Amino acid sequence: MNLATPRNDRPPYPDQGEAAFKDWLRRLVTGTEELRAFDAGEIDAVMDHASESALMLPEARSAQLGTSNIALSALDALPGEVCVIDQDGTVILANKAWRAFVAQPGAGLRVREGGNFLVACRNAPESECAHAEGLAVSLRQVLSGAKAALRRQYAYRDIEGSHACTLTIAALPGKGAVHAVVTRERTGKRNPPIPRGLVRSGRSRMATVAPTSISNHLLVALLPAQYARLTKGAETVALNYGDVLYEPGEQMHHVYFPDNSLVSLLTLVEGHRALEVGLVGREGMIGARLAFGASTSSVRALVQGTGTALKIKSTHFLREFHRNPNLQRVLLHFMDGLMIQVSQTAACNRFHIVESRLARWLLMTAERMASGSFHLTQAFLADMLGVRRVGVTTAASALQRRKLIRYRRGDITILDQHGLEAASCSCYQYVRVMGLTTTQ
Amino acid sequence: MATKRKPKSRARVGTTTVVTMRLYVAGRAPNSVKAIANLEAICSQYLQDGYKLEIVDVCEHPRRALDDGVLVTPSLTKLSPTPGANVIGNLSDTSSVLAALGLSPALSA
Numbered sequence: 001m002n003l004a005t006p007r008n009d010r011p012p013y014p015d016q017g018e019a020a021f022k023d024w025l026r027r028l029v030t031g032t033e034e035l036r037a038f039d040a041g042e043i044d045a046v047m048d049h050a051s052e053s054a055l056m057l058p059e060a061r062s063a064q065l066g067t068s069n070i071a072l073s074a075l076d077a078l079p080g081e082v083c084v085i086d087q088d089g090t091v092i093l094a095n096k097a098w099r100a101f102v103a104q105p106g107a108g109l110r111v112r113e114g115g116n117f118l119v120a121c122r123n124a125p126e127s128e129c130a131h132a133e134g135l136a137v138s139l140r141q142v143l144s145g146a147k148a149a150l151r152r153q154y155a156y157r158d159i160e161g162s163h164a165c166t167l168t169i170a171a172l173p174g175k176g177a178v179h180a181v182v183t184r185e186r187t188g189k190r191n192p193p194i195p196r197g198l199v200r201s202g203r204s205r206m207a208t209v210a211p212t213s214i215s216n217h218l219l220v221a222l223l224p225a226q227y228a229r230l231t232k233g234a235e236t237v238a239l240n241y242g243d244v245l246y247e248p249g250e251q252m253h254h255v256y257f258p259d260n261s262l263v264s265l266l267t268l269v270e271g272h273r274a275l276e277v278g279l280v281g282r283e284g285m286i287g288a289r290l291a292f293g294a295s296t297s298s299v300r301a302l303v304q305g306t307g308t309a310l311k312i313k314s315t316h317f318l319r320e321f322h323r324n325p326n327l328q329r330v331l332l333h334f335m336d337g338l339m340i341q342v343s344q345t346a347a348c349n350r351f352h353i354v355e356s357r358l359a360r361w362l363l364m365t366a367e368r369m370a371s372g373s374f375h376l377t378q379a380f381l382a383d384m385l386g387v388r389r390v391g392v393t394t395a396a397s398a399l400q401r402r403k404l405i406r407y408r409r410g411d412i413t414i415l416d417q418h419g420l421e422a423a424s425c426s427c428y429q430y431v432r433v434m435g436l437t438t439t440q
Numbered sequence: 441m442a443t444k445r446k447p448k449s450r451a452r453v454g455t456t457t458v459v460t461m462r463l464y465v466a467g468r469a470p471n472s473v474k475a476i477a478n479l480e481a482i483c484s485q486y487l488q489d490g491y492k493l494e495i496v497d498v499c500e501h502p503r504r505a506l507d508d509g510v511l512v513t514p515s516l517t518k519l520s521p522t523p524g525a526n527v528i529g530n531l532s533d534t535s536s537v538l539a540a541l542g543l544s545p546a547l548s549a
Contacts, residue, residue: 033528034512042529044469045498045513047505054498054505054513060469090477093468113468116477123484 022058081184083111084172087143089118098184108156108163109135117182122375128156129238130260133306135167140373142169142180144406144413215370216257216310217283221330230320230327234312239263239303241375245286246297255287255317262305262368264384265342267298274300275349275386278342279361281305281368284334290314291321291331304380305369344427352425354387355395359424361385362405362414372414399423459491459541460519464510467499471530475514478531486543516540 025046029038037043044060047053075082075095083094091113094102102110107128111120117139124132131154138150149170156163165186172179219227239245239261246252248268256263263286265278277299280286286301286309295314321327348357361384366372381392396407404420406413414420421428463479465472476495483491498505498513505513516527518541525540538544 029512031511031528033526037529038512040529042471042514042532043512044471045466047498047502047511047513049506052506053502054466056466056469056499060466060471090473092470092473113473113476115480119481119484 025055025057028055083113083182085117085139085143085180085182087178089116089139089143091115091117092179101184108165109154126238126240128154129240129306130308131155137371137373138169139180139182140411140413142171143178144373145171145173145178146413147171215259215282216285218285218327218330218334219257219310222324222326226320226324226326230312230317230324231310233316234310236308237311239307239309241303241306243303245301245303247300248298249296251295252287252290252297252314254311255285255290255314256301257285257310257312258282258368259308259310260305260369261303261307261309262365264302264304266300266302266383268300273386274302274383276384277345278338279364279368280338282370283368284338285331287314287317288331288335288338290318291328291335304376304384305365305374307369348425348427349386352427353395354385354391355398356423356425357385358392358395359399359404359420360428362412363417363420363424363428366414366417372417374412375410376412377410457490457521459487459521461491461541462494462496462508462517462519464496464498464505464508464513464515464517466513467497472514474530474532475516478534479516479537482531482534482537482541486538486541518542 026035026038028046028048029035029043034043038046041059043057045054045056048055072093072095075093076097078095079097081095081098081101083091083098086092091111094113099113102112104110107125109117109120109124109128109132111117118136121132121136121139131152135152135154138147138152141147142150149168152167152169154165154167163186165184168183168185170181170183172181219231222230236259237256239256239258245256245263258281260282262279262281264276265280266274267277268274287297289298321331348360352360358381361381365374365376378389378392378396381396382389385392396405399405399420400407402419402423404414404416404423406415461479463475465475479493483493496504498510508517510517512528514528514530516531516537518525521542525542527537527540531537
């Protein structure tokens with residue numbers, strides 16, 4: 001790399017003081033736009049015709065030298081793949097092994113220097129999105145300073161088969177923003193046998209993903225034999241933010257048991273925007289209306305939290321429901337809780353202020369997703385709460401000012417759970433107490 | 441470093457014209473890293489498949505920058521379609537980058 005210093009006959013030199021050197025560099029710059037960018041601190045180097053080289057500005061030079069000598073050599077010497085991420089998720093530094101990894105085409109979050117890790121997680125292919133979402137949550141936790149270090153498993157598939165790796169994310173606290181170092185260790189190439197019954201549906205737009213340990217409360221309550229019978233022929237699918245599982249009046253061909261995904265039940269009134277009336281996560285299921293003899297959906301079921309769910313054919317579910325008293329019991333219990341939630345939401349939408357409703361809604365979402373960080377746009381929140389976007393902005397700003405949440409470009413982090421509970425309306429506690437709680 | 445980055449393979453409707461750009465950066469200096477990240481984000485959102493981007497490191501290839509009339513880095517040059525345009529700085533102002541590339545924010549929808 002040719003990092004030139006000015007020729008000796010052209011004073012002042014860098015060692016005569018950064019300010020003088022910078023002032024001299026500025027005099028080399030012509031053009032309004034160039035001068036604006038220079039004065040705004042957006043310039044790294046100025047081209048010098050006399051020395052036919054790029055003259056680095058002092059701050060760019062020190063940043064470059066600070067990362068290029070010992071630190072970079074040490075990183076390069078490591079056998080594993082390592083990169084450093086700034087507070088926005090941009091990869092600002094990577095070692096040789098990481099650069100070699102991302103140079104190869106393929107899956108598995110190959111984020112180059114200058115690329116954004118969080119954006120890559122958001123744009124991960126469907127088959128990886130469950131892992132990518134979890135990884136993004138961990139990254140945000142570390143970058144926000146909430147966690148010092150986290151480890152995540154990441155599995156992906158390419159033409160050579162399935163691969164698994166462990167990503168360790170460790171905070172690098174500095175004077176200002178927190179950076180993170182990500183280390184990628186391969187835990188081997190694996191080709192797991194396809195579990196019985198887990199087959200990809202040709203018509204499904206949702207990818208079949210590897211089964212994970214079940215956390216859905218309805219399924220957990222079943223006996224092993226009952227669970228095996230119900231899930232025979234089922235597939236674990238990735239539900240993505242914005243997917244619509246049913247529209248009102250649509251035949252429910254499948255039911256869904258969310259694992260770490262979250263689904264909103266929206267009611268549509270002519271001439272108005274959709275309004276959320278219920279929220280279902282791992283404590284329940286989507287399509288329970290089938291059990292009461294209906295075949296069509298009465299609401300729009302919209303995925304608002306990306307994750308996985310177990311997808312079962314409606315006919316098979318109904319057959320099992322009629323022969324399995326245990327499933328009947330847990331389903332009725334869930335439906336009772338959902339009724340409480342829906343009726344309380346109706347009253348809440350009518351009587352409570354937006355700020356309290358937003359606090360309630362964030363708590364319910366966090367509880368069902370088992371995470372204090374999630375991504376939601378203002379337009380989406382406005383739909384969920386049945387208010388205009390400006391109402392959401394005001395309410396979110398108020399909660400942020402009270403340091404209860406952090407809201408930045410759609411990324412929401414709950415900073416103070418107890419404070420947010422105090423700020424929420426009584427409906428949150430009422431619904432919890434009356435039965436529909438995911439902690440049961 | 442004079443690397444050519446290929447656009448993502450995701451097929452998206454919208455743009456049919458390929459925008460050819462060249463970004464001059466100074467190694468891994470902070471503004472240069474930001475400029476690459478900002479430009480890639482803009483390209484993936486607004487241009488999808490319809491762009492070609494060449495990144496030239498002026499520390500490695502100062503002659504190229506001088507021959508092309510580049511005075512400071514980071515500096516983005518739109519080569520085609522005409523008219524050409526330049527944007528100076530770390531490209532954090534999305535609207536000015538879009539204006540230089542002849543794009544309107546409405547295209548993102």
